[in-house]
Amino acid sequence: MAKVNKKIINQNMVDYQKEKNFAIQILLGKKSLAEFEYIVDYVSTIKLESKKMNPDGLVLFVGSGPIPLSAMLLADEGFNVDCLDFSNEAVLIGREIIKKFGYQKRIQIIAGDARLFNNYSVYDTIVLALEAGVNYHTKKEILEKIFTSMKPDGLVLVRSSNEKNSEGSYVNSSSYLENFFHVEQTIQTFSGYCSTKVCKMPVPHKADLI
């Protein structure tokens, strides 16, 4: 059985509750998006991440949450984004947020578990939220599923924790990412709290093709 890391589970729950409570405040008209604690970090992160993406490509954001902020900022950069989340509550609240800010034409939210999702091959870029996959085992399952079914020339952006700054509160996928992907670049994101690994399918050696 997979080892349970309580610290990571708790941090995920705290982050999720915070985001959910803020989403409800927005929907009630009591808070604005500009007041969201992490808005500045999100804006600068998306500016960096979006530069790596095919500007005409379709994007999948995995783990969009009650405030699909990454997806909304990507839509502001001109992308069409599908979001995936396995929490029905996050999907319902997220859809209301999308509606409130008028993003229905550019963003749709799909309910589903990233470990079982069968449509990765449609997307040019897949972005994995820091909290998508609550332990090493599920994170690995998601990455494996993406790897075996994505477009061969697709791009995967994996947000991963920076151990030094986040003190083991999130799954650090860096160590086993390279089992699957060729990590082309690591971008420091979320003020150094996170890094985004820019991943591609490894190019096969000529000898393997013969």
Ligand SMILES: C[S@@+](CC[C@H](N)C(=O)[O-])C[C@H]1O[C@@H](n2cnc3c(N)ncnc32)[C@H](O)[C@@H]1O
């Ligand atoms: C708190 S949100 C953070 C994302 C943030 N709102 C953004 O725009 O970047 C992380 C979400 O990941 C979702 N999640 C975690 N594991 C998942 C999985 N296996 N499949 C789909 N969604 C998942 C959780 O339900 C949660 O809503």
